[in-house]
Amino acid sequence: MANLPKILVIFGTRPEAIKLFPVIHALRQAGGLTVRTCVTAQHRDLLDQVLSIAGIVPDIDLDLMEPGQSLDRLTARLLTGLGDVMDAERPDRVIVQGDTATAMVGALAAYYRRIPVSHVEAGLRSGDIWQPWPEEVNRKIVGTIADQHFAPTETATDALRRENVEPSSIHVTGNTVIDALFATRDRIASDPALAAGLDPVAHRFADKRLILVTTHRRENFGSGMESIARAIAQIADRDDVAILFPMHPNPNVTGVMDRLIGERGNLARIDPLDYPHFIRALELCHLVLTDSGGVQEEAPALGKPVLVMRETTERPEGVAAGTAKLVGTDADRIVAEVSALLDDAAGYRAMAHAHNPFGDGQAANRIANVVARSLRDAVGRRA
Ligand code: UDP
Numbered sequence: 001m002a003n004l005p006k007i008l009v010i011f012g013t014r015p016e017a018i019k020l021f022p023v024i025h026a027l028r029q030a031g032g033l034t035v036r037t038c039v040t041a042q043h044r045d046l047l048d049q050v051l052s053i054a055g056i057v058p059d060i061d062l063d064l065m066e067p068g069q070s071l072d073r074l075t076a077r078l079l080t081g082l083g084d085v086m087d088a089e090r091p092d093r094v095i096v097q098g099d100t101a102t103a104m105v106g107a108l109a110a111y112y113r114r115i116p117v118s119h120v121e122a123g124l125r126s127g128d129i130w131q132p133w134p135e136e137v138n139r140k141i142v143g144t145i146a147d148q149h150f151a152p153t154e155t156a157t158d159a160l161r162r163e164n165v166e167p168s169s170i171h172v173t174g175n176t177v178i179d180a181l182f183a184t185r186d187r188i189a190s191d192p193a194l195a196a197g198l199d200p201v202a203h204r205f206a207d208k209r210l211i212l213v214t215t216h217r218r219e220n221f222g223s224g225m226e227s228i229a230r231a232i233a234q235i236a237d238r239d240d241v242a243i244l245f246p247m248h249p250n251p252n253v254t255g256v257m258d259r260l261i262g263e264r265g266n267l268a269r270i271d272p273l274d275y276p277h278f279i280r281a282l283e284l285c286h287l288v289l290t291d292s293g294g295v296q297e298e299a300p301a302l303g304k305p306v307l308v309m310r311e312t313t314e315r316p317e318g319v320a321a322g323t324a325k326l327v328g329t330d331a332d333r334i335v336a337e338v339s340a341l342l343d344d345a346a347g348y349r350a351m352a353h354a355h356n357p358f359g360d361g362q363a364a365n366r367i368a369n370v371v372a373r374s375l376r377d378a379v380g381r382r383a
Pocket of ligand 1: 014015018177214216246247271272273274275276278279291292293294295298
């Protein structure tokens with residue numbers, strides 16, 4: 001083992017774990033590498049749910065989550081924590097995913113040690129550093145440091161080219177979220193018990209059209225979240241729909257929802273779902289209302305119209321494909337767009353055609369191949 005090239009995969013949140021577990025499995029399958037995983041646990045509970053389902057036991061667990069911690073405090077703790085890990089592990093390459101503080105700081109700590117960085121889900125850009133905040137800047141920093149950019153789509157590739165990223169360092173792979181989705185859907189199909197917790201919900205709302213809602217974006221905290229809450233309450237006034245709302249545990253979300261949405265028979269506010277249950281919820285629902293990044297990618301792959309409660313998106317592919325629509329956070333607009341989809345069967349059908357612009361489920365293998373080859377070459381040159 002000692003002479004094998006070593007790769008350190010770093011992540012901290014639920015969406016990173018979902019998008020990296022296929023990559024970790026593919027790297028392990030590629031063979032000839034030592035694959036180490038380090039979690040920072042930016043959101044402990046949500047992360048652990050995914051790890052256990054994906055069968056990944058992290059080699060290093062920094063457990064850096066502190067309630068209500070500021071971005072600068074989190075960033076400082078990540079930098080010293082991840083720096084120490086890199087000094088102890090001395091990896092030949094670091095892999096980070098997406099646009100979290102963990103990804104940004106992981107790339108920076110690697111750069112300080114001249115360790116090359118691979119970026120999974122590279123090239124997503126909204127063009128506005130305040131939306132999403134602070135993710136747009138996080139991913140630009142990672143993009144500046146990385147020497148392997150795994151872009152999910154041609155659109156992401158173009159964004160990197162516009163920033164003068166060396167073209168040979170960009171690899172269009174598809175998004176690993178589709179790998180995770182397909183793998184999990186197959187697992188549920190062969191073992192329905194994995195997502196059976198939703199059976200009572202499906203039964204209870206069998207005569208209604210189910211709207212799946214998620215919201216957690218930092219830039220929506222405050223007035224945006226209040227507006228979203230008012231919209232949800234108004235939509236729930238319709239008796240032909242039911243709302244399934246797995247609520248992010250952030251107090252900026254729960255506090256507003258507690259205050260502005262009362263109890264209603266057709267509104268199920270529930271704890272965050274584990275990943276197989278969430279995929280099942282996507283399958284069961286009629287439409288999706290979300291400000292999430294990952295959900296914007298998953299819903300089109302399952303033919304579910306998705307209304308995005310944001311002003312901009314770094315995932316224009318879903319909008320271009322006609323399966324996603326940006327609706328912002330104005331309550332009246334959200335209600336009007338949801339009503340339009342509910343009441344206009346032709347409009348609904350036009351959005352609901354299953355079209356998946358985000359990948360073919362083979363992204364992780366492509367990434368693992370590139371990473372493994374480059375590491376073997378680099379270590380071979382050193383020998
Ligand atoms: N997700 C989940 N349970 C939930 C809500 C979402 O497993 O209750 C998954 C979802 O399938 C998607 C990911 O979490 O892959 C999205 O995470 P989130 O919306 O927290 O973050 P973002 O994608 O916006 O960074």
